[in-house]
Amino acid sequence: MASSLRRRLQIWYGLVLCGLIITFGILLYGRVRQMQLSRVDVELVAVVDYLNASLRAFPPPLLDETIVPPDDAPPLPPEHRIQQLYANLDFPETTGVGSTGTTREDWYFIVTRSNGKLLKQSENAPTSSLPADRLWPRDRPVLLQDGQVRQALMVGPQDVRILVGKSMHAELAETRWFGLQLLGTGLAVLAVGLAGGWWISGRLVRPIHQISVLAESVSEKNLSQRIETEAIDEELVGLANTLNVTFDRLEKAFAQQAQLTADASHELRTPLSVMRTQAELTLSRPRTVEEYRNALTSTLNAARQMTKLVDGLMTLARADAGQMTPQFEPVDFQQLVSSTVEQLRPLAFSKEVRLNLSVSPAIVQGNSTNLSRVVTNLVSNAIYYNRPHGKIDVQLKTEGDTVRLVVRDTGKGIPEESRDQLFNRFYRADKSRARTSGGHGLGLAITKAIVEAHGGYIDFTSEEDTGTTFRVTLPKAG
Structure with missing residues (x-):
């Protein structure tokens, strides 16, 4: 109690x-x-x-x-x-x-x-x-x-x-009489001191009670309230600032959750509309076998798009819950990067983008499936957001106790106002190209979550009309 x-x-x-x-x-x-x-x-x-x-x-x-x-x-x-x-x-x-x-x-x-x-x-x-x-x-x-x-x-x-x-x-x-007087005086001083102490302790804990009441009043519909630090004692300013920062994070988290829900609903609406429209049109009158095949193909593509979106959301949910740490094992990162890049060469060829690969031996501790997803997201983004006849340089090298993967493209670059939000969920720096590539704005968010789950970090530099460079740094196994 x-x-x-x-x-x-x-x-x-x-x-x-x-x-x-x-x-x-x-x-x-x-x-x-x-x-x-x-x-x-x-x-x-x-x-x-x-x-x-x-x-x-x-x-x-x-x-x-x-x-x-x-x-x-x-x-x-x-x-x-x-x-x-x-x-x-x-x-x-x-x-x-x-x-x-x-x-x-x-x-x-x-x-x-x-x-x-x-x-x-x-x-x-x-x-x-x-x-x-x-x-x-x-x-x-x-x-x-x-x-x-x-x-x-x-x-x-x-x-x-x-x-x-x-x-x-x-x-x-x-x-003896002096002792009795001393005793009476001491009891009187003790009584006055206790009364004064009770009053002072009440004044001391009153700001804490006010902070507690304010904290209890914060809810999903009322996240804007903050503790006024000017009206409390200096010793409690640190606590008030900490709570205000926590409230800021909570408000931001609720806003992100609301935005995530809205974005996910919006992204799911398109494939669902496609599936419903195709089904309604197909059933409106008798169709030929070829028409049925086309309708089913369109419905299947919409379902695949929904599956991809749901898989991405599930991956981010596991990352948020701290459950994105499957059984790690030594991974030949050189072989993984090489094989992943080779699988993406046909896509680069279709976009008229030259893909260069330079790798050196590197072993990391991790999950090969998730690491392959990191390479796929970075290289595919570099392909989709590159310019015709552009190039992509993929480098893998060991630096001390770390392994660094560098993906450099010659695309249009990332606008200055979009760089702080680049790793946010459902954010697209180039919304027109995102629709044509079939992306949902989850790729970089998933990439960042995977890299951090492996004990690494990701950063980038970009210049408009020159290109963007992404760098992934992971701890070396051993």
Whole structure:
């Protein structure tokens, strides 16, 4: 079952558009997600660095409780008391914690000793265990993802463990909302694109539909319509021109068929009229034996003329159908041309035309009966259309891989206006002589069909009042 070109275009366009939208959406979503993580990571690292710097400002005895000041040491200032210092260990005020749309409750930090003893943690810090020791870097913070929590780890002064975390709940919610917006936008773009694609594909196939409608309207009685190439797209001009050429050939073929039918009817009318007239006259009253014989002879000649015409039409019909290729075999073309020319010498003698023959050995692949018909048609035409005391030169020679037959006469030549139509069926360059010779104007058309069926070609040159030369070129056998 034939499928719709417009539907196929729409499907492919939809698939490509959908693929582009999905690819763009994934890339954009990933980029936004990565930007969110990068922003959070920068803030985490900033908080870790701030806490690390704050701890480095603590006096060593206050970080390491194993070191006890001597009894005679002066009391520490209030600001150096460990409780006071730990109380001041908190998020920085200038880093913008909570500036990403979240609250301070989304952040937490934990500061412990290497043995796990807690030094300080924020109020909302989780109670879960800390990461393994191998994950704690000493030179710079490392970033980890723990479920919906983003963490930054670092080992501070005197092996103090610093962990800063942030809940990504707000960011994930924001990302999900962005993904839904992206999905909705993509669906909207896809819908608009599909609608636009359907409209564009409709405009693309509309000229094809118009061409199809015009082609369907062409019939035997309406062959003059053509496609206006000015009104269609440039990409379809080639198709339109091809169809116009096809319509031209079709119109010409119908015209030739109509002309062939008319010409055949006209040619058959004469012998039929002769046969009918002879029969009616013969039967109108009693006749002598000699009169009956003459009437039958006239009727037989008319029947032979009809048979010749029908045989010619059948030959051309087989050529048109591509069936003019009987079993080919090697043919001695030299012998065939010689014997055919010798059979036509009495006719040339009766027309006072000298017939010269010059042949060389030549073998062709073909059908001897049809090839003999070619020679007969060309030589007999040269005899009938020659002038009294004229001459005909028949030459056969081999040229490379081809065999060429040349028939040259000294007749009146072919008029300029008749040369393009010379191989047309029922065409006669000299209509007055055609009637006296009994021809129907099929000889050269049949000759051309036979030559082309043998893989060759025929051409001619002619000069008025000088003569005509026909050349038949055939492939050499072997």
